[in-house]
Amino acid sequence: MAGGSGEDVRDGALCRVVAGTHAGKSGTVEDRKVSKTGALTITVRLADEDRIKTLAKNVLVEGR
Numbered sequence: 001m002a003g004g005s006g007e008d009v010r011d012g013a014l015c016r017v018v019a020g021t022h023a024g025k026s027g028t029v030e031d032r033k034v035s036k037t038g039a040l041t042i043t044v045r046l047a048d049e050d051r052i053k054t055l056a057k058n059v060l061v062e063g064r
Contacts, residue, residue, distance in 0.1 A: 009042055009056045017044065019058040026062070027052075 007014065009029055017028040022044075030051070031043040040056040 007059045009031070009059060011042070014062045015042075015044060015059040016062055017052070017054055017059050020054055022052045023058075024055050025052060029059075 009032065011029055011032065013029045014026070015029055017023055025044070025046060027044040027046040029042050030045050033041050035041050040058070041053060042056050044052050044054060044059070046052065
């Protein structure tokens with residue numbers, strides 16, 4: 001079950017994508033934005049320096 005909420009997902013947090021197109025990838029949160037529809041979107045920087053965009057509800061924050 002995906003569980004990222006706006007409070008959990010902060011810049012610099014380690015996270016793992018558990019749902020959606022990029023499921024199974026993990027990295028560091030870089031950017032948080034609210035879309036026109038009100039969904040919280042984030043940019044995740046992967047270990048190989050690639051970036052992906054996903055919804056905060058599709059990630060779990062690691063290392064709490």
